[in-house]
Amino acid sequence: MDLQRLVTERKQGSLDRRQFLACLGATAAGAVVSGARPAAAQKKIAVTMWDTEPNPATRAAVKAIVDDFHKLHKDIEIRAEGMGWSDMDRKLQAAMAAKSPPTASHTQTYVVTSFRAKGLIEPIDDVVKAIGEDKIFPSVLRWLKYPDGKYWGLTHAWGADNYGGRGDYLTGTGVNPQSWKTWDDLLRDLPKLNKPPQYYALSLAGIPFFVNEDVYMWAGANGGSVFDAKGQPALETPQILGMLEFWRKLKPFLPPGWASHDYLETLSAWATGKTASVLMWGRTAGYIDQYAPPDKRNPDVFQMWPKTIGPMGKAPLTQFDNEPWVIYADAPADEKAACKEFLKFFFKPENYRRYCDSVPVHLLSIFKADFQDASYLNHPERKRWKPWLDAQLKWVEIQRAHPLLVSNPSDMLIPWIGDVAASPILADMVMAVVERGKDPKAAAKEATDKILRDVIAKAK
């Protein structure tokens, strides 16, 4: 009995109230049951894929790729959803706890290690091999191949962190950033770039996730690592203590409220001229085009400056944005198979190019050949920001771009690296030293104790 007929009969008085309610309940229940039927009848395989590229241009590109895939695979429905990192984290936790994960998602390299150790994901060698292992940058693949010889994820696009500086602020200062080699060189010149309150010499984010980035990059640039060879915290080493001292020396050149600034605030501060330099990603080009005066939107003003090394370091270290797709072990087998089909389709050159072009200087192609391909390199954005592109490629060539918290390549295998990254322990250590004036040794000891007690002991 349909709803309209029920209502009509009730109005006409042929159904009393009790009968009406009973029929309404039966109709609603029937609707719920039959509502599930069409999907089952069509036998569409629903594949849920969560990614961390929520910006409208990338969403449009993903939608176009998904639409094209649907035309070829009528039996599969790809449900692609973009969200920010923190939303992804929370949603994944809830889904995992309920044993109902998505079919696939983006994640961080350290999360691959952590999830692999917990048996939450499965290898995707077949996808990598179908796409062409030899076509992909080795520097991309090296972080996803584990000692068992299998690939446990595949990077959706890569990027490298750089040190950006305002070329126009150098005028009359006598500062030549290209001559910088060491932290001392940087500290010598930062006062000349610091003109508060008009602008400050350096912008850093104070939110834990981004403080973690600077901790391991500077630890690596000072010849150290957050973890020792056994995966235990190595925070009380001279390299880390030196890094904390360096951070303390930077404080006079940071905006006074830096500890509350998030990553995007640092980018807009640089783009609008409130800071002379920043640790940044290719995505910043979008901020410059949005906020900087039109005559300044170019790499002569927004320059790439060299990253420097600490007194104990041999080479600078930068962050490799190597976020991979992973497939969840608990997802149904048919969903996983359909998801792999989609990934193979996604990485086809004609599809993948649309995705990379949505953020041209940030979502860099994983395929080596693209960087020899004029149609890729001549994209107007890539052409305009070529020095930025070159700077990112250079990190890959010298193999000093490591995933988050991986100061040494062996760190990648530490099962609790993701848990340390998610906690605020390292950021608290930095804040204790830089903002609360705590002795670096005491702060490092406290952080070590917390990692041992709250992370490693729990992980075991």
Added chain:
Amino acid sequence: MGLLLPSVLLVLVFTLFPVGYNVWLGFYAKHSLRATSTWVGLGNYAQLLADPDFWRSAWLATVYAVGSTTLQIGAGVAGALILHQRFAGCDFLRGVALFPYMIPTVIAVFVWRWLMNDLYGVIPYVLGTLHIPGMPEAWLTHGTIMWVLIILSVWTFFPFVLVNVLARLQTIPPELYDAARVDGASALRQFRHVTLPQLRNVLLIVLLLRGIWMFTKFDVPWLLGFGGGAGEAIRTLPVFTYQRSFTYYQAGMGAALSNVMLALLLMAVTIYFVAFPPAEEDNDA
């Protein structure tokens, strides 16, 4: 009895079960990403009671709850007394006064983050032009972010107090004020001896509710400080609990912390009712 069954079931399913599950979970070590757990008895409680970070968070939550509730009540009562008067535009102002309470929290907090931003914010800029000695350069820092949190919370939540107090003020019989005036009571004495006693019950309820809500408030301190950086200085107990559950992935410890918060609030409420037993309403009030 049969008629009560649906209500009993609803209470059991939606209230007692989650609370019971949380109590049960507090006895386990459970990683948030795994479906398995290990019995640790009172281990979670022993660990957190020995953790200086727990006590610091409890202290910060208390400072926040006491500071913001006190100021909300002060601002709410003052606002209600003003809006209780009849003057041109008072109806409009009554509507406007509710505005902060109607804005979604996330928007209110982000607006305040922009207002207080050290590089672009209007408030630091204006305060800077006044050249007041000792005025901080930035407000979202370790030393001052708690003040911002309290002021922001007062701005957002004082209309709740205002509405409740205003509603009560409008029901106070005018004869009480007439009698006081005949006895020669000044405006201040009228407030002290007529208004305040009449407001007593509503203020006690407002104090209880707002105190509980501010002590357990998560969204405002989280959105203002994200639990780290300068936000470390406003890592109140709910934020600390959230971090244990979702950034340390310790679901069992998070549950134990929630249980401790519940116990603390139950104790506070008990003390409150013993100290301030509800007065019986006068018939003429």
